[in-house]
Amino acid sequence: MAKRSIPDIVIGRLPVYLRALNFLIAEGRQITSSQELGDRLGISSAQIRKDLSHFGEFGKQGTGYDIVFLYEQLSAILKVNRMWDVALVGAGNLGKAIADYPGFAGKGFRISAIFDTDPTKIGKIVGVHDATVLDVQALGPTIQERGIVIGIIATPAVDAQAVARTMIDAGVKSILNYAPITLTVPTGVRVQYIDPVVGLQRMTYYL
Amino acid sequence: MAKRSIPDIVIGRLPVYLRALNFLIAEGRQITSSQELGDRLGISSAQIRKDLSHFGEFGKQGTGYDIVFLYEQLSAILKVNRMWDVALVGAGNLGKAIADYPGFAGKGFRISAIFDTDPTKIGKIVGVHDATVLDVQALGPTIQERGIVIGIIATPAVDAQAVARTMIDAGVKSILNYAPITLTVPTGVRVQYIDPVVGLQRMTYYL
Numbered sequence: 001m002a003k004r005s006i007p008d009i010v011i012g013r014l015p016v017y018l019r020a021l022n023f024l025i026a027e028g029r030q031i032t033s034s035q036e037l038g039d040r041l042g043i044s045s046a047q048i049r050k051d052l053s054h055f056g057e058f059g060k061q062g063t064g065y066d067i068v069f070l071y072e073q074l075s076a077i078l079k080v081n082r083m084w085d086v087a088l089v090g091a092g093n094l095g096k097a098i099a100d101y102p103g104f105a106g107k108g109f110r111i112s113a114i115f116d117t118d119p120t121k122i123g124k125i126v127g128v129h130d131a132t133v134l135d136v137q138a139l140g141p142t143i144q145e146r147g148i149v150i151g152i153i154a155t156p157a158v159d160a161q162a163v164a165r166t167m168i169d170a171g172v173k174s175i176l177n178y179a180p181i182t183l184t185v186p187t188g189v190r191v192q193y194i195d196p197v198v199g200l201q202r203m204t205y206y207l
Numbered sequence: 208m209a210k211r212s213i214p215d216i217v218i219g220r221l222p223v224y225l226r227a228l229n230f231l232i233a234e235g236r237q238i239t240s241s242q243e244l245g246d247r248l249g250i251s252s253a254q255i256r257k258d259l260s261h262f263g264e265f266g267k268q269g270t271g272y273d274i275v276f277l278y279e280q281l282s283a284i285l286k287v288n289r290m291w292d293v294a295l296v297g298a299g300n301l302g303k304a305i306a307d308y309p310g311f312a313g314k315g316f317r318i319s320a321i322f323d324t325d326p327t328k329i330g331k332i333v334g335v336h337d338a339t340v341l342d343v344q345a346l347g348p349t350i351q352e353r354g355i356v357i358g359i360i361a362t363p364a365v366d367a368q369a370v371a372r373t374m375i376d377a378g379v380k381s382i383l384n385y386a387p388i389t390l391t392v393p394t395g396v397r398v399q400y401i402d403p404v405v406g407l408q409r410m411t412y413y414l
Binding site for chain 1: 409
């Protein structure tokens with residue numbers, strides 16, 4: 001299948017393109033080029049054209065890309081032209097910040113269930129969607145009932161693996177992990193890590 | 208110069224290798240291979256060998272890599288075998304979570320100055336290093352006095368560009384930005400973005 005042959009690293013760049021296109025839309029722009037996108041992102045224009053060519057023809061030679069069209073096409077390829085419910089575990093400072101994050105709006109995700117172990121947090125209303133913090137005991141059943149396949153872990157490191165296991169056993173296939181620990185997950189489950197250390201260490205080389 | 212010829216994308220993978228090595232050390236392991244690292248990280252072993260070959264010979268054919276040695280070498284290459292002071296702007300839920308993040312320990316960074324505009328936050332003690340939240344008016348002078356070259360922005364999107372400008376004017380060369388906005392920065396300043404949307408969108412393709 002053609003789809004299987006697209007390298008993960010190409011798929012991994014599409015959200016970055018989507019993000020840049022979104023900013024161009026916000027700026028009121030209509031047409032862009034692989035050169036402009038490349039300059040903004042620090043990626044070569046040839047790389048961008050090569051990445052996009054895996055999915056078809058999005059621009060015409062010499063006229064560039066229609067920004068909204070390309071945005072919609074990439075959104076469809078990444079399946080974010082729909083709304084995914086997301087289960088978040090951890091309602092501390094980090095979990096609350098994630099639930100409050102305005103950047104999710106219009107990007108395909110809604111944090112619709114939030115869990116914690118702390119009795120003082122359970123029952124509180126948090127986040128932009130006014131979700132009630134539930135006891136983490138309800139994590140598995142809630143994921144199953146609502147057919148949730150995406151989870152975010154914002155717990156202390158010591159709790160993250162057990163939370164991941166509960167999520168996966170209940171049907172989660174994609175986990176965004178903020179805890180500073182590498183998760184062990186079965187084949188077919190994907191994990192992305194949010195780690196400020198990696199971001200900072202990517203820049204110190206140049207200092 | 209050889210150093211300049213190393214692609215950014217290679218430098219960008221070194222912190223990911225460092226992170227994996229750190230977990231191997233925590234597991235009490237002593238020797239690893241490009242194959243094992245690759246399996247853990249979803250990167251081909253050939254890619255890992257090629258990346259490391261830019262910097263010298265770290266392993267012997269057939270015997271693998273000494274984990275601590277490789278960790279120390281990569282730390283030195285990335286210049287994180289020392290302590291960098293970091294200025295953090297934003298002491299809301301996100302800023303507090305960053306200041307409390309235990310994952311910075313031993314990785315080369317110390318959040319030693321924290322700023323906010325909110326009078327109810329200024330003067331409070333936050334984070335693992337018990338930093339006092341300062342008025343954001345003190346941001347530029349503090350960066351200059353302490354020679355800080357790394358900043359983290361955890362403000363609302365609307366404030367991020369002005370904060371970046373103040374940081375850069377005072378001497379910051381590397382910015383980790385959590386605000387959902389692309390920053391405009393002069394040549395010579397690097398920005399890394401922490402965006403949960405990018406992480407989530409990297410996984411939905413496979414759902």
